[in-house]
Amino acid sequence: xxxxxxxxxxxxxxxxxxxxxxxxxxxxxxxxxxxxxxxxxxxxxxxxxxxxxxxxxxxxxxxxxxxxxxxxxxxxxxxxxxxxxxxxxxxxxxxxxxxxxxxxxxxxxxxxxxxxxxxxxxxxxxxxxxxxxxxxxxxxxxxxxxxxxxxxxxxxxxxxxxxxxxxxxxxxxxxxxxxxxxxxxxxxxxxxxxxxxxxxxxxxxxxxxxxxxxxxxxxxxxxxxxxxxxxxxxxx
Amino acid sequence: xxxxxxxxxxxxxxxxxxxxxxxxxxxxxxxxxxxxxxxxxxxxxxxxxxxxxxxxxxxxxxxxxxxxxxxxxxxxxxxxxxxxxxxxxxxxxxxxxxxxxxxxxxxxxxxxxxxxxxxxxxxxxxxxxxxxxxxxxxxxxxxxxxxxxxxxxxxxxxxxxxxxxxxxxxxxxxxxxxxxxxxxxxxxxxxxxxxxxxxxxxxxxxxxxxxxxxxxxxxxxxxxxxxxxxxxxxxxxxxxxxxxxxxxxxxxxxxxxxxxxxxxxxxxxxxxxxxxxxxxxxxxxxxxxxxxxxxxxxxxxxxxxxxxxxxxxxxxxxxxxxxxxxxxxxxxxxxxxxxxxxxxxxxxxxxxxxxxxxxxxxxxxxxxxxxxxxxxxxxxx
Numbered sequence: 131x132x133x134x135x136x137x138x139x140x141x142x143x144x145x146x147x148x149x150x151x152x153x154x155x156x157x158x159x160x161x162x163x164x165x166x167x168x169x170x171x172x173x174x175x176x177x178x179x180x181x182x183x184x185x186x187x188x189x190x191x192x193x194x195x196x197x198x199x200x201x202x203x204x205x206x207x208x209x210x211x212x213x214x215x216x217x218x219x220x221x222x223x224x225x226x227x228x229x230x231x232x233x234x235x236x237x238x239x240x241x242x243x244x245x246x247x248x249x250x251x252x253x254x255x256x257x258x259x260x261x262x263x264x265x266x267x268x269x270x271x272x273x274x275x276x277x278x279x280x281x282x283x284x285x286x287x288x289x290x291x292x293x294x295x296x297x298x299x300x301x302x303x304x305x306x307x308x309x310x311x312x313x314x315x316x317x318x319x320x321x322x323x324x325x326x327x328x329x330x331x332x333x334x335x336x337x338x339x340x341x342x343x344x345x346x347x348x349x350x351x352x353x354x355x356x357x358x359x360x361x362x363x364x365x366x
Numbered sequence: 367x368x369x370x371x372x373x374x375x376x377x378x379x380x381x382x383x384x385x386x387x388x389x390x391x392x393x394x395x396x397x398x399x400x401x402x403x404x405x406x407x408x409x410x411x412x413x414x415x416x417x418x419x420x421x422x423x424x425x426x427x428x429x430x431x432x433x434x435x436x437x438x439x440x441x442x443x444x445x446x447x448x449x450x451x452x453x454x455x456x457x458x459x460x461x462x463x464x465x466x467x468x469x470x471x472x473x474x475x476x477x478x479x480x481x482x483x484x485x486x487x488x489x490x491x492x493x494x495x496x497x498x499x500x501x502x503x504x505x506x507x508x509x510x511x512x513x514x515x516x517x518x519x520x521x522x523x524x525x526x527x528x529x530x531x532x533x534x535x536x537x538x539x540x541x542x543x544x545x546x547x548x549x550x551x552x553x554x555x556x557x558x559x560x561x562x563x564x565x566x567x568x569x570x571x572x573x574x575x576x577x578x579x580x581x582x583x584x585x586x587x588x589x590x591x592x593x594x595x596x597x598x599x600x601x602x603x604x605x606x607x608x609x610x611x612x613x614x615x616x617x618x619x620x621x622x623x624x625x626x627x628x629x630x631x632x633x634x635x636x637x638x639x640x641x642x643x644x645x646x647x648x649x650x651x652x653x654x655x656x657x658x659x660x661x662x663x664x665x666x667x668x669x670x671x672x673x674x675x676x677x678x679x680x681x682x683x684x685x686x687x688x689x690x691x692x693x694x695x696x697x698x699x700x701x702x703x704x705x706x707x708x709x710x711x712x713x714x715x716x717x718x719x720x721x722x723x724x725x726x727x728x729x730x731x732x733x734x735x736x737x738x739x740x741x742x743x744x745x746x747x
């Protein structure tokens with residue numbers, strides 16, 4: 131297993147956002163985590179990436195217990211998050227944002243190659259490499275956030291609501307690119323409200339409800355599950 | 367009317383900045399050199415409306431060089447504080463604490479009559495009048511400031527925004543109160559006999575003395591230029607890039623692998639060291655330090671210099687330091703109006719130009735984004 135969460139409990143003050151959540155991601159998989167607003171999707175991502183510490187539980191990544199590691203240390207282990215709401219550096223140019231993605235890397239030649247790879251995936255970014263990130267459109271910022279994460283060559287890419295606030299056309303496009311990234315060999319854990327897209331693209335999926343996993347299975351199977359169809363896909 | 371004037375200033379300034387940024391080095395270098403020479407010439411530039419500074423020392427006399435010296439000292443402090451506020455984005459309201467540490471380091475170790483040197487002399491049976499030489503006081507001051515920066519930063523830099531501001535403000539006061547109440551720092555009356563930098567004797571007097579103040583000004587100016595150069599180098603290095611990332615979005619920076627805490631601590635320590643250097647020069651020229659010279663309002667003045675000038679922009683910060691030091695000295699006659707004028711000026715800048723007079727390019731953008739977001743949020747409601 132590349133990533134294992136065991137009985138993870140995460141609290142904000144007195145409020146418990148995750149009560150004993152466990153999940154696993156194997157190498158090469160695309161795993162989706164779906165759930166309604168407030169189910170704890172973003173909290174899960176914060177727990178995994180290390181932005182928030184756990185109250186109890188354990189996180190094991192690539193055979194190492196990273197529960198007590200800081201976010202930047204986890205990143206150096208090969209775990210990179212694309213935060214909810216993009217989280218690009220608004221005052222930096224596209225190029226500088228991507229540079230930040232390669233912050234921990236010393237292999238200059240390979241970094242230059244990865245620039246090309248990112249610009250191949252996102253031609254729009256290539257056109258705007260000198261533009262300030264804060265002035266990009268929502269979709270472009272999302273692409274930049276994903277591109278920036280790819281620049282770190284993560285073993286596991288964490289995507290927090292990549293479709294949020296985007297037009298349907300763009301959502302389609304972003305998910306196609308995510309599939310392409312997975313195809314190129316990066317393991318992906320994606321959190322989504324857009325269950326249709328997430329489930330149809332994922333190898334496996336977890337359904338999150340009020341801070342706990344309530345269902346798990348292959349994406350296609352869950353897509354057919356009547357209770358899921360009713361709760362998340364809006365069809366009875 | 368006022369907005370059109372302001373807009374005109376904004377466009378003109380931006381055009382100038384862009385021109386400068388894109389200008390070739392063989393144009394820029396002579397201009398910079400000419401500016402520096404001009405600064406060195408300033409003590410002799412006796413254009414009366416500018417240089418006429420009323421002082422209490424001589425009736426009707428001017429103390430132009432002393433004012434110039436003070437301006438440069440505050441510029442050094444402002445450049446240092448700019449590392450903390452402008453580059454790393456940490457609001458430090460206790461900067462005067464580091465300034466005081468620098469001043470007291472040279473006083474306590476350099477003055478033969480300070481309690482510390484007396485105690486050391488007694489303990490090790492050294493001759494009467496023994497003291498640490500001036501040059502050796504510089505690393506001592508810097509070391510003290512670095513350590514104090516880390517001691518203050520280590521527990522507090524996990525706080526964000528306003529909380530950090532309040533804790534640092536407390537730190538500034540704690541330093542002053544310790545200086546005032548400890549017998550090792552000379553208590554409320556302070557320390558006298560602070561050493562001056564060595565130099566060749568001239569006309570039977572020390573090179574650095576209280577009459578030829580322009581020499582002090584030159585010394586401070588050289589220190590300022592060297593420090594500016596160093597800070598500029600730092601800003602464009604990997605360290606500067608890490609500060610920028612932390613300032614723009616701390617979580618995102620951590621996700622990209624930036625050890626935020628470590629770099630914030632660095633910013634604190636470097637800022638502290640620069641503040642200490644400013645304090646050291648100030649104390650050395652003054653010859654005397656006393657705790658009341660390091661009140662909290664000096665901290666606020668330092669912050670105001672950075673914010674009014676334009677945090678993150680070295681030129682802006684220098685202008686801010688100049689205005690806030692020079693204007694009150696020039697208009698000493700209106701002393702009782704000073705706090706009022708200062709308050710009005712501060713409010714006016716915050717309302718009309720919140721990014722500062724000469725903003726940092728990225729900072730200006732950050733302000734614009736935030737204003738845009740606020741507008742959108744307001745439209746949503």
